[in-house]
Amino acid sequence: MSEFRDLLSRAVNEASRLGVDFADFRLERTRFMLIDRRDEATSISSGYDYGVAVRVFIKGSMGFAFTTRLTTDSIINALRRAYSMAKAVKGNLPSPITMDPAEDYYEAPVKRSILDVPVEQKVKDLLEFDKIISSKPEVKSRTIRYVERVEERHYASTEERYLSEKRELVYVYASVFGLREGVRASAHIVKGTIKGYVVWDKYPLEEAAKELLNRLEVQLRAKTPKPGNYPVVLAPEALGVFVHEAFGHLAEADLVAAGSVLRDKRGKQVASSLVTIVDDPTLDDGFGTIKYDDEGVRTARATIVERGIHKDIMTDRVHAALFDVDPTGNGRAESFRYTPLVRMRNTVMLPGDYSVEEIFRDIKFGYYIVATGGGQTNLDGSFQVGIEEAYEIVNGEIGEPVRNLSIAGNTLETLFNIDAVGKDFQLFYGRCGKGQLVYVSDGGPHVRVKKMTVGGR
Amino acid sequence: MSRRIEPIELAVLAVRWAIHEGATEAEAFTLVERGYKVSLRANRISSLEVVDDAGIGIRVAVGKKLGFSYVTGLDRDAVREAVRNAVKQARAAPEDKEWRGLPEPSPSYPEPGNMYSPALAYMESSTVLENAKYMLDRALETKGVQVVGGGTGVYVVERAVTNSNGVYRVDSGTMAFAAIDVLIQSDSVTTPAIYELGSSRVSFPSLDDVVERAVEKAKQCTKRAEGVSTGKYTVVLSPGVLYELLAPTVLYSLRGDIVVQGRSFYADKVGQQHLSEKITIVDDGVLKGGDNTWRFDGEGVATSRKVLVEKGVVKGFIYDTYWGRRAGKESTGNAVRAGYASKPSPGFTNIIVEQGDASPDELLEGRVLVIYQVQGAHTANSDTGEYSVLANPAILYENGEPKGWVQGAVISGNMYKEIMNNVELVGKLVEKPYPGVYMPWIRLSEISVATKS
Numbered sequence: 057m058s059e060f061r062d063l064l065s066r067a068v069n070e071a072s073r074l075g076v077d078f079a080d081f082r083l084e085r086t087r088f089m090l091i092d093r094r095d096e097a098t099s100i101s102s103g104y105d106y107g108v109a110v111r112v113f114i115k116g117s118m119g120f121a122f123t124t125r126l127t128t129d130s131i132i133n134a135l136r137r138a139y140s141m142a143k144a145v146k147g148n149l150p151s152p153i154t155m156d157p158a159e160d161y162y163e164a165p166v167k168r169s170i171l172d173v174p175v176e177q178k179v180k181d182l183l184e185f186d187k188i189i190s191s192k193p194e195v196k197s198r199t200i201r202y203v204e205r206v207e208e209r210h211y212a213s214t215e216e217r218y219l220s221e222k223r224e225l226v227y228v229y230a231s232v233f234g235l236r237e238g239v240r241a242s243a244h245i246v247k248g249t250i251k252g253y254v255v256w257d258k259y260p261l262e263e264a265a266k267e268l269l270n271r272l273e274v275q276l277r278a279k280t281p282k283p284g285n286y287p288v289v290l291a292p293e294a295l296g297v298f299v300h301e302a303f304g305h306l307a308e309a310d311l312v313a314a315g316s317v318l319r320d321k322r323g324k325q326v327a328s329s330l331v332t333i334v335d336d337p338t339l340d341d342g343f344g345t346i347k348y349d350d351e352g353v354r355t356a357r358a359t360i361v362e363r364g365i366h367k368d369i370m371t372d373r374v375h376a377a378l379f380d381v382d383p384t385g386n387g388r389a390e391s392f393r394y395t396p397l398v399r400m401r402n403t404v405m406l407p408g409d410y411s412v413e414e415i416f417r418d419i420k421f422g423y424y425i426v427a428t429g430g431g432q433t434n435l436d437g438s439f440q441v442g443i444e445e446a447y448e449i450v451n452g453e454i455g456e457p458v459r460n461l462s463i464a465g466n467t468l469e470t471l472f473n474i475d476a477v478g479k480d481f482q483l484f485y486g487r488c489g490k491g492q493l494v495y496v497s498d499g500g501p502h503v504r505v506k507k508m509t510v511g512g513r
Numbered sequence: 514m515s516r517r518i519e520p521i522e523l524a525v526l527a528v529r530w531a532i533h534e535g536a537t538e539a540e541a542f543t544l545v546e547r548g549y550k551v552s553l554r555a556n557r558i559s560s561l562e563v564v565d566d567a568g569i570g571i572r573v574a575v576g577k578k579l580g581f582s583y584v585t586g587l588d589r590d591a592v593r594e595a596v597r598n599a600v601k602q603a604r605a606a607p608e609d610k611e612w613r614g615l616p617e618p619s620p621s622y623p624e625p626g627n628m629y630s631p632a633l634a635y636m637e638s639s640t641v642l643e644n645a646k647y648m649l650d651r652a653l654e655t656k657g658v659q660v661v662g663g664g665t666g667v668y669v670v671e672r673a674v675t676n677s678n679g680v681y682r683v684d685s686g687t688m689a690f691a692a693i694d695v696l697i698q699s700d701s702v703t704t705p706a707i708y709e710l711g712s713s714r715v716s717f718p719s720l721d722d723v724v725e726r727a728v729e730k731a732k733q734c735t736k737r738a739e740g741v742s743t744g745k746y747t748v749v750l751s752p753g754v755l756y757e758l759l760a761p762t763v764l765y766s767l768r769g770d771i772v773v774q775g776r777s778f779y780a781d782k783v784g785q786q787h788l789s790e791k792i793t794i795v796d797d798g799v800l801k802g803g804d805n806t807w808r809f810d811g812e813g814v815a816t817s818r819k820v821l822v823e824k825g826v827v828k829g830f831i832y833d834t835y836w837g838r839r840a841g842k843e844s845t846g847n848a849v850r851a852g853y854a855s856k857p858s859p860g861f862t863n864i865i866v867e868q869g870d871a872s873p874d875e876l877l878e879g880r881v882l883v884i885y886q887v888q889g890a891h892t893a894n895s896d897t898g899e900y901s902v903l904a905n906p907a908i909l910y911e912n913g914e915p916k917g918w919v920q921g922a923v924i925s926g927n928m929y930k931e932i933m934n935n936v937e938l939v940g941k942l943v944e945k946p947y948p949g950v951y952m953p954w955i956r957l958s959e960i961s962v963a964t965k966s
Contacts, residue, residue, distance in 0.1 A: 141549075
């Protein structure tokens, strides 16, 4: 049972006494550590972030306040401030859907808790990784960040839902800058896990270093592509970014309500029949693997596209009410300082029937896109994904590396142009910004797109 | 004693505790932020928020070993624990041979002016709400407009920093913003969502201005321009696009830490002309009323104005104390913190590309693509300057007249090369697309554009 049960229950009682339509409280504590290495300089930072967020819904308005003090008085004070904000105006927000009372405490299982491993060991591992990558003469500069978080979230609402969830998260980012014969290049990798301090078991140091160095080597040798429209094969890492950035955002209920191209598309074909895309909070070891969201909703898989047909959108409580659909548990907030928004969790394309070889076989000339530097979408359905590792495809074979390109286009057109989906599958780790940063995963198999706009010099 | 302790007093205590725990040097930075924020989402007021945040960040050195720890709130016991953590971590860290100590107090501190307004500091939440409502209603007057997002807010910020070398500074300031994100939807077209923002330290920015700028741009996208094929074009970049493309490339390379790391494109080019002679770039920490103007930076060093690029000639870089000393330079007062939870590192204050002399007519002469926004500027490669982004929207202009939206135009190139060789004109008009960012419109020749046709 959560040590904060009494504190939260007093706050809930006070909210009920005030006469709100609905109110909820999020008490959060996050222990954070960062080991930061920039070339030869290492520094260690830590933080202890805690506070309580309060939301109050009254007659179509939502008031929000938070406090950084974990006492009954300050929580009640925040409640009163949120209450008076909500009362100040008669709004037109739909009432959030409500649920049955519930009580739960869930701790995501870890193999080895990060709290059981001394900081000296973590520094040692990072320095060993750094030693491998710095040994290459073309590597002129390195930046490595190891981030760990122990997240505790305690939720309480006027529905008498008391839900606590705890998990550990590790995130490693490494970037290198290389210079050889006047050619400049850079590359990066991101690794993650929520299984404790197992990141270097999951990605052995030598392999991760090799992957990063290979990415740099490819960039140093690469030529620039010709801009135009070509067949493209997306590897799982690049596909993951596409599925998240180009498509996933368009299926977030608040953006659907705001006029994204998926509005009024439910039940209609929005992609090739080979395409199934889900946002799945139950995947093993994903950054978006959570039991409850930040609105106390039990998370459920959202099947956004099933064999080309648009089915679910991702919702929070308010938008589930607005669209009259079941809640999916996509309400997430960066911290107690923010109100939850509709956010993704683990967004992936499900595998199909093609072997990876078959996917390449019939391409005379095209591009194979492996890794990206991220991407961005707009509600009109246009997307851009910047590419970090890519190759030419010549007569079904992977050819010369290319650099400085992006893929862009219309997301739905692109999804219709997918004509082969691989059997393979991989999951990747990152953070997504929508005014607030949250930890997410994305991924999928290899896929082939008949035609895509490739920008390059 | 029930008196609540002042942030600077707690900071002083934290420094003493750190020395007591065995630190050879210590610094504490406190930030208190209060205000109101109203958010718009999908044509509605989605939330009314009270902001009341406070915390402390403690940086310590044990010899040449460094640690940093932060904690939310200003609770004595929690701060004491954070201090212990910082010292403990410093002991566990490898030595940083380059460490040469925390800064000394600056000989004098500037008085830039227009950083604080009692009217903003004591503004009622109802005013912030009315302003948001006004923007929403104003935007929805235009047929087909959808308000995707945006909002209004007002903040009072109090910063304090102290260290074991005698730095002891307190400053406070105010800030108001108004932002809107709109698109226009009709039977035949969904325009891109257009984002516009206004901000000010001393008054509420003009709401009409913010809404009109956004709606006007969206309107230009309701008509499509056909027949723009892949090729080289003269483009006119909006102040926001200029900033977004410079930030990961040219501005990245003007950071002292990047120079020391050997990653800056300009590291060995000081005194040489490596940008167009039409380009002058200034970082001005003492700009009167500037969004990021403070009397001292994130480690208590006096802020200042620096010309980083003068008529295309690279003049210098921005430094905090640590990276400045590594480069054999003084801090330029550019230690920036992203709140109390972050260590200081070199960052820009108010970043300015100075105005040129071109009129709007001159900028738009002939057949040009005017690019109001880009998607994916953050994917530009900082080390090489290469970028490849979606111009959304790009509007085709012929002889000063908008002819419609060119859908799916990808522009790509190398910012380090183009800012040197392709600048045709820099506009007279300077705008502020983001807080603390002051940029003109700019016209570039021979930019590679890929389109669907």
